[in-house]
Amino acid sequence: MAGLYFEELEPGLTIEHGVTRTVTETDNLLFTTLTMNVQPLHLDSEFAKDSIYGERIVNSVFTLGVVVGIPVQETTLGTTLGNLGFEEIAFPAPVLIGDTIRVETVILSRRESKSRPDTGVVRFEHRGINQNGKLVCKVQRSGLMLKKPAEITAS
Structure with missing residues (x-):
């Protein structure tokens, strides 16, 4: 899997995602x-x-979707059981048609699940930044993440 497991999502870890997305007229209209x-x-x-x-x-909800979606491949693809909540969503600047968005992710915290011993809860902050370096979206969210399976941990 491309995603990271609970143990790999250390607080303070910052990921600058390589995938970017130019927002089109069609995106906004549809x-x-x-x-x-x-x-x-x-x-x-x-x-x-x-x-x-x-x-x-x-x-702005499209912008939020892009800012949360870009990080999936490098953070949670195949290693999450889902989002638990979104907090502190902000749009400090508008996104315009033709803007290109890049995303940075910071791991804010993590804790082991109290009810599921094979999982933990991770708090992420995703920051969407346009081609001019302007912050256009910032969101914090919590995800239920899988711990490494025993066969991976033993290797």
């Missing part, structure tokens, strides 16, 4: 309409040009 968000800031150029942004901005 995500916004599929989720029934009719906010004109995302869909209506004429409306948005008179906003404080001067143009359409990308749906």
Whole structure:
């Protein structure tokens, strides 16, 4: 598996993910309409040009999905049992169509599960940064992570 196990997710570990994502017109249009968000800031150029942004901005829930999704391959692919919660989600700057997002992940803390001896709870912080180095999303989340299986630990 590409993901890391509980024991490998040491607090303080920082991962700068190599995968980046340029947000397209199609991304914003499809995500916004599929989720029934009719906010004109995302869909209506004429409306948005008179906003404080001067143009359409990308749906923040799409941004959150990208910022949490990019790290999966290097952090939790095949080694998680799921998200337990999202905390402190912030969007300090808007994402615009055409922006390219990169992500950094920091492991904030970890603890062994009280009810499942083969798992632990890890707190992650993901930071989405655009092509200009501006922070566009910061989110903390908790994940239920598998511990290394005995056959891997013994090797």
